[in-house]
Amino acid sequence: MSEEISVYMFLGFLESGKTKFIQETLEDPRMNGGERSLVLVCEEGEEEYDPHLFKVKDVAIEYIGSERELTAENLSALVQKHGCDRVFVEYNGTWLLQAFFDAMPEDWVINQMMTFFDSATFLNYNRNMRQLVYDKIQLTQMVVFNRFKGEYDKTEFHKVVRAISRRPDIVYEYIGGKAEFDDMEDPLPFDVNAPVIEIEDRDYALFYRDIAEKMQEYIGKTVRFKGMAAVNKKVPAGYIVLGRYIMTCCEADIAYDGFAVRCGKLAEDINTRDWLYVTGKVMYEYNSVYRSKGPVIVAEKIERAQKPEQEVATFY
DSSP states (O other): OOSSEEEEEEEESTTSSHHHHHHHHHTOGGGOSSOOEEEEESSOOSOOOOGGGOOSSSEEEEEOOSGGGOOHHHHHHHHHHHTOSEEEEEOOTTSOHHHHHHHOOTTEEEEEEEEEEEHHHHHHHHHHOHHHHHHHHTTOSEEEEEEEOTTSOHHHHHHHHHHHOSOSEEEEEETTSOEEEOOOOOOOSSOTTSSSEEOOGGGHHHHHHHHHHOGGGTTTOEEEEEEEEEOOTTSOTTEEEEEEEEOSSSGGGOEEEEEEEEOGGGGGGOOTTOEEEEEEEEEEEEETTTTEEEEEEEEEEEEEOOOOSOOEEOOO
């Protein structure tokens, strides 16, 4: 056995195409590199695996019937039982990903994550089960819309994914097997190459996410944005935190997300909940606010500001 167990996660709701994709993956002789594989099935749909068609040898299939069974002890025991080197996880669409992350043994490493949706039901799921849709898209590398039809408006599907993350590839797989990659461009509503990157109130959530995903593109650049100050014992002297409350998927997950701002003696006159404009240069350095390295705004100018009409920022 190798020191690390490679994990391939397949996410999505029941009947979204996960089983079919894993079956076809294990039928591909190119996947037969000598590894021992474990398929971990966390939900049972109408489609079943047919091991007789597998071209990959040494494949074991185990079923996890409830979230209570998701423990590091149980997962490690299954690996020991089958002596496997890699794990394919068909994850239950109604379980949050954090339950799996909390249960992962220390030697498990996620190599790939793909999310599948039935195109006919996706928009309805997004309206009524937004938190679960968000959960399955936020960290994935690819979103596949199965059973796509020509009369569907790709823009509606595209917008939902991009409101959650700009990272994953998007694939539309039509009935009959034809597949198309999404090539729609998503220009940011602000110019990252301007002498001063001006962030409008409505764009704060997009700015916060983009700087987190593409930190290197912002280092050394000057930004100007409005935020609500936070000052407490955790914030080092000469600094404030400036940010906004962001609603990622629903009201239950609204959280304050801000940046450490180095402003020297000016920090002495700033109180929590003050609304401010800051203009400053983005640096990437350690700050106790993050307990690690992160974006630090070196303030060049701080101005008092009015509270925006919509205090909670969104991605829409």
